[in-house]
Amino acid sequence: xxxxxxxxxxxxxxxxxxxxxxxxxxxxxxxxxxxxxxxxxxxxxxxxxxxxxxxxxxxxxxxxxxxxxxxxxxxxxxxxxxxxxxxxxxxxxxxxxxxxxxxxxxxxxxxxxxxxxxxxxxxxxx
Amino acid sequence: xxxxxxxxxxxxxxxxxxxxxxxxxxxxxxxxxxxxxxxxxxxxxxxxxxxxxxxxxxxxxxxxxxxxxxxxxxxxxxxxxxxxxxxxxxxxxxxxxxxxxxxxxxxxxxxxxxx
Numbered sequence: 001x002x003x004x005x006x007x008x009x010x011x012x013x014x015x016x017x018x019x020x021x022x023x024x025x026x027x028x029x030x031x032x033x034x035x036x037x038x039x040x041x042x043x044x045x046x047x048x049x050x051x052x053x054x055x056x057x058x059x060x061x062x063x064x065x066x067x068x069x070x071x072x073x074x075x076x077x078x079x080x081x082x083x084x085x086x087x088x089x090x091x092x093x094x095x096x097x098x099x100x101x102x103x104x105x106x107x108x109x110x111x112x113x114x115x116x117x118x119x120x121x122x123x124x125x126x
Numbered sequence: 127x128x129x130x131x132x133x134x135x136x137x138x139x140x141x142x143x144x145x146x147x148x149x150x151x152x153x154x155x156x157x158x159x160x161x162x163x164x165x166x167x168x169x170x171x172x173x174x175x176x177x178x179x180x181x182x183x184x185x186x187x188x189x190x191x192x193x194x195x196x197x198x199x200x201x202x203x204x205x206x207x208x209x210x211x212x213x214x215x216x217x218x219x220x221x222x223x224x225x226x227x228x229x230x231x232x233x234x235x236x237x238x239x240x241x
Contacts, residue, residue: 027206030202031202031206034199034202037195037231038227038230038231041231041234041235041238042234044235044238045234045235045237045238047175048175048176048179048238051172051173054172054175055172058170078157081153082153082154082157082158085150085151085153085154086154088147088150089147089150089151092147123165
């Protein structure tokens with residue numbers, strides 16, 4: 001076989017299917033959830049040390065738009081991560097593994113992620 | 127016993143796959159539990175949150191889950207490093223950072239719950 005074979009690794013030039021977006025979004029959301037969890041754990045530790053600390057953290061979350069935005073962002077990625085995980089588990093049991101059904105479940109996972117994000121907006125701001 | 131289980135997981139790709147699926151399902155279940163709590167219980171005061179963190183069921187479930195999450199993070203970090211961080215030293219450094227951060231978060235959570 002020839003050693004130099006034609007390759008196309010310019011991913012930005014390839015029209016990726018929904019399955020590819022669902023997959024990479026799951027990985028990216030997992031990384032963000034992991035980093036955000038570490039920050040949340042440190043903040044929780046600080047907040048639970050005393051009532052003064054707790055009130056300080058509460059006040060920051062209530063007063064600043066950026067704090068609410070960050071919480072919303074975290075809930076959004078957590079929501080999509082959960083939707084993507086459920087999709088993975090369904091597919092691991094052998095369902096929705098064909099081309100058409102795989103695309104369908106990927107779109108459903110993305111739609112559920114968007115829905116959960118909208119619910120998070122409602123919960124935080126309304 | 128735990129060592130044997132962990133070595134089994136470390137040496138076997140299929141065991142790692144099963145562990146990852148179980149721990150991901152655990153993350154989903156725990157997240158759903160937390161969201162339900164946030165929606166049903168008033169956790170806007172220090173005493174309410176403190177009471178929750180002192181309740182035995184919450185302490186036990188959170189402790190077990192966070193240990194699961196830490197191992198899941200290390201495994202996921204190893205997969206991500208394998209895919210994107212090809213240089214050997216950087217790869218090892220990335221994995222060390224993942225393991226350290228996961229261990230630190232377990233310690234902080236356990237200290238918060240049981241300290």
